[in-house]
Amino acid sequence: MKNPKVAIVTGAGQGIGLEIARKLLESGSNVILNDLEKSLTEQAVANLVQLGKGAVIGCSGDSASQETIQELIELALTHFGKVDQLVCNAGITLFGSFLDYSREDFLEVTRVNQAGTFFLTQAAARVMKDQPDGGSILFTSSVTAHQSHENLAAYAMSKAAIEMLAKNLVLELAPYRIRLNAIAPGATLTERTTSDPDYASTWSKLTPLGRPARPEDIAEAAAFLLSDAAKHITGQTLIIDGGWTSISPSPYE
Template identity: 80%
Template sequence: MKNPKVAIVTGAGQGIGLAIARKLLETDSYVILNDLEKSLTEEAVANLSRIGKGNILGCSGDSSNPEVISELVGLAMKEVGHIDQVVCNAGITLFGNFLDYSWADFMEVSRVNQAGTFFLTQAVARIMKEQESGGSILFTSSVTAHQSHENLAAYAMSKAAIEMLAKNLVLELAPLGIRINTIAPGATLTERTTSDPDYASTWSRLTPIGRPATPEDIAEAASFLLSDQARHITGQTLIVDGGWTAISPSPYV
């Protein structure tokens, strides 16, 4: 029997990260699921265990913290012995007008979104190099890395940065058999966004396809980029937004 691929997925307690973890389990990967909140991690692992037949472990904590990164990588190596896929999905959004945006908020967005992605990728790539079997890495960006969106200057900057990181790392990682890509979701119906009662109707009106994405829509695209079916794709960003960036109407107009 072929050994399952082993995947680390951060920010996976709910929303897009959870949907990606579920999809990977359905395609027979062994998943190390991470979320900042312990309760979300435990709940997600309990629910997904029914799909993965026990092929899932949880590791809660801030995935931009070097100690948590070491714990994630160490858990995968201890329990399974190799790492084949990583999804750097954890991130934060701190809205704010540019002229009033604080140093503290800027540094926090940069720490979680940029540094967390950079150093988790570094740790996993080192393992993949030693394994000599390659691997696939996926970052979660945003349409705001491509089109202006009010009050999201710092967030958009951080997401554009990780898209460039994926492109730049092709130089160093492709010779090791490691592919690295980015997915950029548009408006998506998650626990956070649906707390706004007008979110679904607003983005259904603004999205050419006629509705915002579901987490499962994003997970399908993510699964493809991680899979062997995308074996000749690296350094790319796939926008999944129902056509919004083609015309980019603002929700504030």
């Protein structure tokens, strides 16, 4: 039997991250699953173990901190001896008007979304570069990196930055057979968004395909880009939004 791949997925306690972890398990990978909240991490691991596919190890903590980054890499190496797939999915959204946006909120968004992605990728790439098959890295961006969205200037900036990181690192990491890509989800039905009772109906009207995405829609695309089926794709961003960025109607109009 082929040696299973080993994946690290951050921000995977629920929503898109959890579905990506699930899909990777179903595809044959062993998974190190991270979430900031311990209860979400533990529940996610318990749910995924029931699939009876591969191994799942939980790691709670701030994925932008050096301590958690080191722990994630060490867990992968201690239990499996390698890191084949990395999904930098953890991120935060702090809404606010540009003219009133605080320095504290700006620095926190950039710390988690940009610095967290940068340094976890660096740590994983240092392992992958010595592996015969390199590895595959995926960033979770957003359609807000492509189209203006009110009160999300800092968030949009951070997501555009990690898309450029995926493109820029091709030059340095391709020689080590390390691929980097990003996905940019649009409106998606997650625990966070469905707390708004009007979210589904609003985005069903605004999305050309007639509905917002489900987390599994995003996970299918993520798993493809991480897999060997995409072995000649690197430095790209795939927008998954049901066509919204093609016409970009605002939910505030």
